Structures are given as structure tokens and as C-alpha cells.
Amino acid sequence: MKAEVEAASKLDRQLLLHLYRTLLLTRAVEDRVISLYRQGRIVGGVYNEYGMEAISVGVGAAMGPEDVIAPSHRDLGAILQRGITPREIMSQWLGKLTSPTRARDGNVHIGKLEAGVLAFVSHMGASTPQAVGAALAFKLRGERRVAVASFGDGAANTGYIHESMNLAAVRRLPVVFVCNNNQFAYSTPLHKQLAIRDIADRSAAYGFPGQVVDGNDVVAVYLAAREAIERAREGGGPSLIECKTMRMHGHSEADRAEYVPKELLEEWKGKDPILRMAGRLREAGHLDDKVQAELDAEVRAVVDDAVDHAEQAPAPQGPELLDDVYATPL
Amino acid sequence: MKAEVEAASKLDRQLLLHLYRTLLLTRAVEDRVISLYRQGRIVGGVYNEYGMEAISVGVGAAMGPEDVIAPSHRDLGAILQRGITPREIMSQWLGKLTSPTRARDGNVHIGKLEAGVLAFVSHMGASTPQAVGAALAFKLRGERRVAVASFGDGAANTGYIHESMNLAAVRRLPVVFVCNNNQFAYSTPLHKQLAIRDIADRSAAYGFPGQVVDGNDVVAVYLAAREAIERAREGGGPSLIECKTMRMHGHSEADRAEYVPKELLEEWKGKDPILRMAGRLREAGHLDDKVQAELDAEVRAVVDDAVDHAEQAPAPQGPELLDDVYATPL
Amino acid sequence: MPRLLYLEAIRRALREEMRRDPSVFLIGEDIGVYGGAFKVTAGLVEEFGEERVIDSPLSEAGYTGACAGAAFMGLRPVCEFQFADFSSVAFDAIINIMAKSYWRWGAPCPVTLRMPYGGGFSGGPFHSQCPETWYAQQNGLKVVAPATPYDAKGLLKAAIRDDDPVVYFEHKFLYRRIRGEVPDDDYTVPIGKARVAREGGDLSLITYGATLHTCLEAAETLAAEGVDAEVLDLRTLKPLDRSAILATVEKTGKAVVVYEPPLTMGPGAEVASVIAEDGFEYLDGPVMRVGAKDSPGVPFAPPLERFYLPGVDDVLAACRKLAAY
């Protein structure tokens, strides 16, 4: 805790409270989606980043306004900071026309060009070359923008990731690779997925820096991401950050995850990123019961509004399906 | 030269002469194919391993009779040692029915199950998972056999290689990855292909050993391959050998390779693997003018016979194309 | 005879073939302890162990390519894609390594590629696709798509025993929705043979997979309207059973081809072409097709997906038009 407090103290109160508030909002959206799911009001399956929120919150906070992210399916915390609203997110879960994908796609497949969020493609690894391509565009045009590619420990083993990292390295592109290592890929534990300890070490295979970060420490993630993003922005090329964490829910909410050892969950429960950040803020005098209550109320109001909005939003009829198929109609 | 002579002295005369003879035969086949090509008698394009023969000869010699190789397009020296005859090889170049692919495929796309040679697929990287799968079969059946996967410095950057190496590592399969780094992938020099010095270092990304070998030293290649193959055979899992060499001809014989710096070629001409091996054998007293002349004559006779055979072999008519489309006909 | 779910029939086939032949093994993601995303392989790792029920790393191109190598060494891999959609990253391995090997260099490649496919459950654009066309266009492959539990078991056993790469399309929507009689014995359904699922004389509905059930339902409604539809279940998409297709058209003179992929360039285009060329003289009307809407993806929200998928009403509309021709 000592080192954490010290690292945190380098950041100003406003930023720390922003991180904390975003953690709370992310968790609140997740909690609400899960309860709606249990009520049968969600369309399709539910995926979340329960217990892993520090990663996407920390990374999202470190990004500049013009930067771009190709998120994984567990990156709500980043998406929320890029101007995609809780209303849009809830509309997406409910399959409404007001969602960024206009009900054509669902759940975590959110993208919006103006927000710098490239819509997630289910195929593991397939989002990463898109971030590399965005970085290529930034470099070609001489823009000081950075692309972030986020993916899991399972996705790390796809050919896409290898080709993307190598291409980024050869052309020294401004891209930051963030691997959220949550110890499972669906039911598959790490040791069946790869035979090394740290995925961060793979950066050496391409010739750029890699580092391991405590993925449940939002400040540590933020600081590592900020450094990597700034390096990239200054022409220092790509880097890889591996955030160690644990997937606390099933792969989806339909998955009871009986394959996960109980003790492992117990152990990681104690590392919950939100409780940790709260403790730290209290220690530093930035948080007390009153502020906490205000934040809770604020976050609840935002989520309530988002759900109301989404529930009242129009659902598709059917024939809209064939509108806007081509960007250049014939 | 000292270290080389010492390494060589660990091998017996018969093995050394086998390596040398195979180098000569490989070069002789290449030379003949090139001259036939210039005469317009070859069907399609011509690819060879001119100046790189030590790699495939060394690797092929280290393999056991039951082992399997998924060769690259520059692995004639290995193929020749696996019971695919010069006659078959020449038939392949001339598009005759006596070729292993019965004129359906050509040039370096040679494969034969009984010989443990998996036919090369043009798509760079695509041969490698096949070797991994063969190794998987060996392990599943408890056989003491090893699979060798061979590929170039360009192919190393395909997703197939990443996925193959990782899968082999996770399941500790008996497979040896051999990368022939000849400094070019078609016209693309190494620094546009990857941003690290040694491809061998990539083995650390998967958790198995990797080493760099002088790819123009047939004894060094042989010893490294033998060690890696025996380790795999004993259950020690995969490893990677990077053989540093230089492509001395164009990508194909139609490529004048003007993009290759003249000095680079000059430098590597002095490292010709055949001349080097000859010098070493002479130094050790295994080779003199008489033996050299005998070997030359022997090799020439084999190649003459192969070309005669191939020229007289039947060409396809056309309709055979549709024979044997399915292994289980309907 | 036990009445099994479509999904159970698939599991039976796997278990029986693995017991029969030690060279059969399974590879895919989460197929071991977890039993697969749809629980098709539940219980198999317990019986056959981790060497024969392999949880692969997330690497479809790699493990599909590895299946080819294992098959060349004489094994019979059953390669599972968690969703057929994800086989797009293994497309090269299937069409270039597997499909061409026997023809090209005489190496049989007895791999069964299990493809859970199809829509109807709000899976969205990347979990609902019908990639039959990707594979049915590639010679050297065999492509099957059972519509009933009986065929699901019999075709899977035939696929595993076949010495060629067989792409086996199992429809996710049918997994737990269709129950049928499945003998306990060791039977196979021949690859390449269609089946008349309903006899009729007025027009022919030619289909496969989940839309077989759509067609059978439509046929009942048509019967009430006095139109007697024959329903042909293709069962195999490659090679097509041309003689069965031509026979039903000869009988009825009218054909509607029904399939779940988007209409344009769907697998039924080949069926319609065969009829238009070799069955032309039998025809009493246009060869009609009913497929999904021509959208770039299968949509997520239920109203969109209902609009997208070919339904009983779409089949009825085509049949009524054709019957009145």
C-alpha cells in the first residue's frame, strides 16, 4: 500500500477522483446490466469487466482527446471516458435504434468514429490491426495522435496480434498495446493458453518495451499507460503493457465459471480495484463518507437516466436493416 | 576455421562426406535446373537455395528415418535425404506425371507421405502448423518421432508461425523450428521485415530455447539440429534454430535482384558453404583431388540420369486432372 | 428407439467414433472440462482424456493447420470452431492446405470441421453467420448440413470415417429445439445423398439445415390451400445430389430453393443453376429462391433479425406465386 499511496500522490486530487468516479460508474453500469439481464430485459449475452475495471479506466484516462482505442470486450471504463454516453451504452444493451450500432450489433460491440472508439469485432485479435492502421494514418499525416489496442490473454495468441505488433515495430508506429491478463480465456486457464509467465515479455520478440503492471491498481495502470502513450506520441514507437488481473465473473453472465478455483476468486476479491482505490483516497484524505455518498448518488442518477432513456428509445421495426448498406450508394 | 575444424572432428569421416556429397548434389541439381530454365525447358518459375545449402543439408542429415519435415521452398538438401529421388525432383520441374505431385503442382512443391515430406504450400507460414500437427500425432500415439518446420525470415512474421510456436510450446510437442534467415524476403530486406536482430530470440516469447547458428556451416547446422531433434525426441519440447545466411540468387531465377547490394553478395560469396566444407575436409585429410573428382562424377551421373528420366517421362494429357479428386469417392 | 436432441445426437456420434477408433481426437476451444460453448462435448474429456480432447489456445489458424498435419500422419481430427463465424481466420488452412492435399500430392486429409452456425438467437453479426458458401465453392471439400437428429448422428459418423476433409455444419438453433429418433446402433448417412423429407406433386421446396423445418411448416399450410409441396432435404451441399434435385423438379415442374444465408450468391444459386440448365425442360415456371436479406451481417436486435431471416411467410409467398404461375 505504501508504494501505491506514493504513486497516487503524484497525481492531483481531481484526477484521482475522476479515476474513482469512473470506476464507480463502470461498476454501476455493469451491475445494472446484470440485474436487467436477470430480469430478461437484455438482448443477447452479457460480458463485463467485473473486477478488472482499473485497466480500462486507467488506460482511458491516460488517452488524449484525439487518440483512438480499439477496445476489447471488457473495456467499458475506457469507452465511457471517450464520449460514448451511458445512454448510448444502455441503448446498445437493449437493442435500440439510439445505440451507436443502431441495434444492428449489440452488447460490447460499440464504436463511434467521433469518439475515437473502433467498434469491437468479435474475432479475437481482429481489433488490434485496426489500431495499428489508425497509428499508421497518424504517422503518415504527421499528427500527434496515438492508438491504443486492447486485448486479452487469450487473444494474445492469435496471429493478428503477432502481425500487428511486428508491423507496428517495423514502422515505429504510435500505438500502445494493452493486454488485460485476467488468467482465463473463456474456460481456458493461462497454462493451456501459453507457456510463459509474462505476456509483456513478448514485446522483446518485436523490439519494443514491455512491462507488467498490477491491473487492479488504477493509478499504476494510469501511470504506465500515460508514459507509454506519451512515448508513442513523441515518436518513440510502440510498447506493450500487460495488466495482471482476474476475471471475477463468468466469461458471460450465462457462464457459472465452475472451472475457476474458488480460492482464486477469494484471493482476488480482496484486491477489488474499487475498494483499493477507495482505501487509498481515504488514506490521502481525498474521500470521506460524504463524498462517497455524493458520488454514489451521482452515478446512480446517471445510470437510472441511461436505462430510462434506453427503455423509451425506439426499437427497430425490421426494414431499416437495409438502409445505409453502402457509404457510397450506387 | 579452428572452431569449425574442431566441431567437425567430432563427426566421423563417413558422416562428413555424406554432408559434403549432399551439398554437391543439391548444388548440382540447382545448377542443372537453372541451365534448363535458361533453355526454356522448365515449366513455371525457378526457386533455389543457392548459397544456403548448408541449412537444409545439415537439418536433413540430423533427422531420423521416421521423422517428418514441412520444408520451405528452399529445402532441396533436406528433401534429397528423405528418399525423394533426383528423378522425382526433375520430373517435378518438367511437369511430368512421374513427379510426386503428378504435374498438378510444380517446382518446389514436393511432398510424399512415405518420405516424411509434407508438400510445401505457397502461402508463407502455412506449412508450419502442419509440422506442429504431425508432432501432435506423434505425441498422442507415444511415438518417438520428431517434426521439423522450416521457414524463412519473411514467413517468420506471419500469424501462422506465432500460433504454431505457441501451440507447440503449450503442449510441449516434439517439433523443431528452423528459420533460414537469408536477409531477404523477395525484395524486402530484414529491417523492413522485423525490428530485432535475432529471430531466434522469439523463442522466449513462447517459452522454449532458441539459438543462432552460422547457416553457411553445414556441420554447425547439423550439430544444432541434431541436438534440438534429440531433445524433442526425449520429450524436451520444441526449440528454434535460426540459421544466418544469405540468398545468393534472385528470389526466383527471373528476379535479377538489383535491390541486393553488390558488396553484400561479394562478402557472402567468400562464405560459400560448399567451398567452406571442402576446405575443412581437406584440412582434416578427408578430401583430396581424387575423391573430389569421384564425387563430382558421381553427382553428375545422378543428375544426368534424373534429367534423362524426367525428359522421357510421360506428360499429362489433360483429363487425368479429374482422377483422384477425393480419397473417399462417393 | 431413443428420442434425442439434435445436440445429443452429435455428442453420441463423437463418443461412438472415439470409442471405435483411437485415431479420432477432438481439438477446439473450451471443449474439455467446460464441454464446449454449447456443451456438445460435455463428458468426453472425462472418458477420453486430455490427449484426445484438446483445449487449444485461441488460435484457429494454427490448430486447424495442425489438424491437417495430424491427419497426414493418420489421425482423424475433429476440429471444432466455437462458432462457424470464427473459421474465417482458418479459411486458408481449410481451402489451401486441406482441400487440395489429396488431389495435389496424394495425401488424404481426413479432418472433420465442426461448424456451429446460423442465426435466430440475437447472436449478432459475428456469432450467427452461415458460411456454407465459403466452403461449398471449394472443390476437394465435402460439405454436409444435417437438419434432423438422425442425420446429425449419421452424417457426423460418415464425416469422421471419410478420408477427405468434411465441413460439418451443425445448426445452433436446432441444438435444443429439435428432438427425433436416433438409433443406438452404428449407422452412417451417406455423404452426397439428398432425402425427400415430404412427398408432393405440385412444387418442390429444396433446402437443408434449419430451413428444412421452415419448409415443412410451409408445406402444411400449402396443403391446406390445396398445394401439395414436395420437400427435398439436400443434407450434403458439396457435392450436390444433382440427380435428386432434377428428379423432384421433373416430378413437380416447379422449384423454390430455400436457404438461410443471404440470397445473393448463396448456396442455392448453384441449385437453381443446375435446374435452369439440366432441368430446364421440366420447368413450368421460374426457379425461385428464398434466402436471408442481402445485408452485410446478421443483425442483433430481434425485430431486425426476424426481418432478415427467411421465414415461413417468405416461403409461402414464393410458393403461392409459383403455384399460381
Next chain:
Amino acid sequence: MPRLLYLEAIRRALREEMRRDPSVFLIGEDIGVYGGAFKVTAGLVEEFGEERVIDSPLSEAGYTGACAGAAFMGLRPVCEFQFADFSSVAFDAIINIMAKSYWRWGAPCPVTLRMPYGGGFSGGPFHSQCPETWYAQQNGLKVVAPATPYDAKGLLKAAIRDDDPVVYFEHKFLYRRIRGEVPDDDYTVPIGKARVAREGGDLSLITYGATLHTCLEAAETLAAEGVDAEVLDLRTLKPLDRSAILATVEKTGKAVVVYEPPLTMGPGAEVASVIAEDGFEYLDGPVMRVGAKDSPGVPFAPPLERFYLPGVDDVLAACRKLAAY
């Protein structure tokens, strides 16, 4: 007006578009100093520099996916495959990332995918394929296949300016074999519009790409035999110009669809199906198809490849049969 090789027309289009629009860049293997395996891009890196003519590492899936990302940021990548065959490893990036993006989340993906394709030069199974079917079945893509130097330039310029992903099939056999008039000016050929390449009243040959020339040659022979064939050059395979197809069949009553991929499930199956459904009443005979032989691969040796490819004789045989119908 200069008479250019097909290949030169492509290069002109690239150069003109790169001069016109700084957001156009090229990426592929060996396209810079080397000028590409076929020298199509020769001279371009000298003019536009290494940031706009990018020699990629050997990673088709990666750089194709990267093209999508660059396109989302507003660039117009022209993505070269050294041979169309190799796009099989980028299949996922094309059909799942690119084809669905605008429809799915409103992000235009203006990528041009250059596909040197086709056989006829002993390239063997992995350097001669015609993968039109892989892409023409995917909605959201546009697919073009010019047969003349004029169209090669005009369609490439149209493709680069189009805000959708366009798969551009350039036939390798035509590169240096076909010369034709190509205006120096800035013109485009509209995507989605077929062209009557030869007027005729007795039957319609419907084709595209290299087989246009086969059909034109066959039409001359037929003319001498008193059969007046119309030849329709589709130019675009997705979306098909249905009205042009139906118009020529309405005119002649007889159709032969000719294409270079294997017959079964080839792109002409869709053409034949359109005719069999919407042109049925015009038909005076079966809708015939001529394609390559149904072999798993394009064979290497010349006698096999001659047997494999659809030739003038094959087209003539079909036409004579149909004309006599």
C-alpha cells in the same frame, strides 16, 4: 489517345489518384523499390516516398486489418496482395472488419483491395486462383473485375474514390497481353454497370475478366456460322447489374454464362439464378454455364491447365448446343 497495356492502365490510375488525393497510399509486399511482383507499382515509391508506398512485412492479415484502421481515420488505402490467392489469410479482415463496418457502426471503410488473379501461365494451385466467389458472396463489399485497359483505369479510380471496400480483380494473364485506348483524362467507370461488348441478337454470352476475350473470340467464329452472339461484360460482380443481364436475355432469349473459376458455385451461378427467376419468361432454352473444371486447384503443367481452363472451344460447344435448341 495512347494505347496502353492493361497493366499500364492500372499504374496510371494509381499515379493519378495519388497525385490527386494525398490520403491515398499503397501497402503491400515488395511494391516499393521493386515495383511489385508484376511491376505494376514501378516508379511510384520514387514519386511518392516510402510513407505512401509501403513495403509491408509478410503479414497479409495484419496489414489488411491495418488498412481498415487507416481507412477509418480517413485515409484511402490501396492494399495489394502479391497474388489474389494470398488474400485467403486476410479473408477475415476483409469480410468481417471491412465489409460490415459501415452497415454495423457507420464507419466508412474506403479500402481498395488489389487482387492479381487468374491462371494461364503455369502458376500452379497457389498462384492462379480466381477467388471472386470468396468476396462476391459477402454483402457490404463491392467487387469489380475489369477486362480492358480502359475499364482497368476507370474502375480503379472509381474504386479508390468509393467510400466502401472495393475488391479489385486484375487479371494477371491480361497484364501484358491486352492493349487498348486509355484516355489521359480523369475519368471513372461506374461501379455496378455492365457493358455490352458486342451487340448480337441470337444468344447472350455473359462474362467478365479474361474470359471476355474468350467470348469475343468465340463470337467471331459463331458469326461465321451464322449465329449472332451478344457479349455482355459484367465488369462488376457485386452488386450485379441485374437489369443489364435481364435486358440482354430479353433480347436474345438464350444465355451462356462464362467464367474462369470452377463451374460449381462459381460467380456465374448467381447470374444464372437471376435469369432463371426473373428472366424465365424470356428464355428460349436452358441457361448454360461454362467454367473451369471442378478440380480442387488450378493445375501446374500446361496440358492440365489447358484442360482445366474454359477455352474458346468450350464456349463454342455450349453456344452451338444452345443455338440449335
